[in-house]
Amino acid sequence: MKFYVSGGGTGGHFFPALALIECMLEKGLDVEFVGSKRGIENRLKSSIPCKATFVESYPFVGRSVKDKIKAIVYSLFESLKLTRYIKTAQGGIVFGGYASLPLGMALIVKRKPLYLHEQNSVPSTTNTLLSRFATKVFITFEHSRRFFPKEKVVKTGIPVRKRLLRSHLDKKQVKESFGFDPTKPVLLIIGGSQGAEFLNRLALDVFSHLHLQGIHLTGEKDKEFVSDFYRDKKLPVKVFDFSDKMEYIYTACDVAISRAGASTITELSIFGIPAVFVPFPFSAKDHQFYNAKEIEQMGGGIVLRQEYANLERIIKALEHILANIEDFSKKIKEFANPSACEDILRHIIFNHA
Numbered sequence: 001m002k003f004y005v006s007g008g009g010t011g012g013h014f015f016p017a018l019a020l021i022e023c024m025l026e027k028g029l030d031v032e033f034v035g036s037k038r039g040i041e042n043r044l045k046s047s048i049p050c051k052a053t054f055v056e057s058y059p060f061v062g063r064s065v066k067d068k069i070k071a072i073v074y075s076l077f078e079s080l081k082l083t084r085y086i087k088t089a090q091g092g093i094v095f096g097g098y099a100s101l102p103l104g105m106a107l108i109v110k111r112k113p114l115y116l117h118e119q120n121s122v123p124s125t126t127n128t129l130l131s132r133f134a135t136k137v138f139i140t141f142e143h144s145r146r147f148f149p150k151e152k153v154v155k156t157g158i159p160v161r162k163r164l165l166r167s168h169l170d171k172k173q174v175k176e177s178f179g180f181d182p183t184k185p186v187l188l189i190i191g192g193s194q195g196a197e198f199l200n201r202l203a204l205d206v207f208s209h210l211h212l213q214g215i216h217l218t219g220e221k222d223k224e225f226v227s228d229f230y231r232d233k234k235l236p237v238k239v240f241d242f243s244d245k246m247e248y249i250y251t252a253c254d255v256a257i258s259r260a261g262a263s264t265i266t267e268l269s270i271f272g273i274p275a276v277f278v279p280f281p282f283s284a285k286d287h288q289f290y291n292a293k294e295i296e297q298m299g300g301g302i303v304l305r306q307e308y309a310n311l312e313r314i315i316k317a318l319e320h321i322l323a324n325i326e327d328f329s330k331k332i333k334e335f336a337n338p339s340a341c342e343d344i345l346r347h348i349i350f351n352h353a
Helices: 011-028 065-082 098-109 124-133 143-146 172-176 197-210 223-233 246-252 262-270 284-299 311-321 325-333 339-350
Strands: 002-006 030-036 051-055 090-094 114-118 134-138 153-155 186-190 213-217 237-240 255-258 276-279 301-303
Touching: 002 011, 002 098, 002 114, 011 030, 011 098, 011 262, 011 339, 051 065, 065 098, 090 098, 090 339, 098 124, 098 255, 098 276, 114 124, 114 339, 134 143, 134 339, 143 153, 143 284, 172 246, 172 301, 186 197, 186 246, 186 311, 197 213, 197 223, 197 311, 223 237, 246 262, 255 262, 255 311, 262 276, 262 284, 262 325, 276 284, 284 301, 284 311, 284 325, 301 311, 311 325
Parallel strands: 002 030, 002 090, 030 051, 090 114, 114 134, 134 153, 186 213, 186 255, 213 237, 255 276, 276 301
Antiparallel strands: none
């Protein structure tokens, strides 16, 4: 069976696609990836364990009229090119975002089964457009159901990389490997695959006032000034711009301050790390707020909109979570579905058995 997988532009669309590809290859399926030349997937193409094709595709939402026309023209042109490659495919799955629109359109033109995966609580424009032609729509958040034909929707959660799912590291040992006191909590600051300037600056005040030990993922731009700050203040905080060993970081941490991308929420939930979520205020259709709100309603975290996320409120929320850490950890862990890949493939393969 030959399948195509597409997702990218940002890490939120790319990493779930990568996780599914790993699972498909383990099952002996023939799979090929399609991404954008301008997305994170092209920069990380060495991590893609199958044949990969990169097309010219551009963002549409929030762009000027000129850029929107450019995005439409390139999507149409690249989708027509892809129709030549997918003649023998049994179907394909797209993970939303501008990077996956050309493959989605090509599958429709060639009348091949199209599957969608929607990571966020409010769907991307790409998935909304493609959903009427989809065989199945796999979702992560209950909030998403209202946006798709109910007979097509299956809640599976997000595919997560096997190295995270198979991590059985000892928390005490991992904390000690970072130089932390294993008897004290470790705070994680994480802003998503690109970092988050607002969280980076907020974190400096949080660590200065609470004197917690922590790990801070800054993104590339802010790493130097953040590192200098902690070094000058002699604070026990380890700084990384990006890490490909997130299983160690998650294992070491007990609580987080985080943006609310779907992949980040899912990975935190797998490791039972509750968070104070500060959703990115300019996320498309405010989806990060609705992502985080679902976790808050489950009892796995606390949501603060960025305009209200001052030092006093953040500290109060952190202290509340830390005082009830076992309950918060248990609740957020209920969100994750470690079998998401297998559940998705079960539906796809069943339809082609």
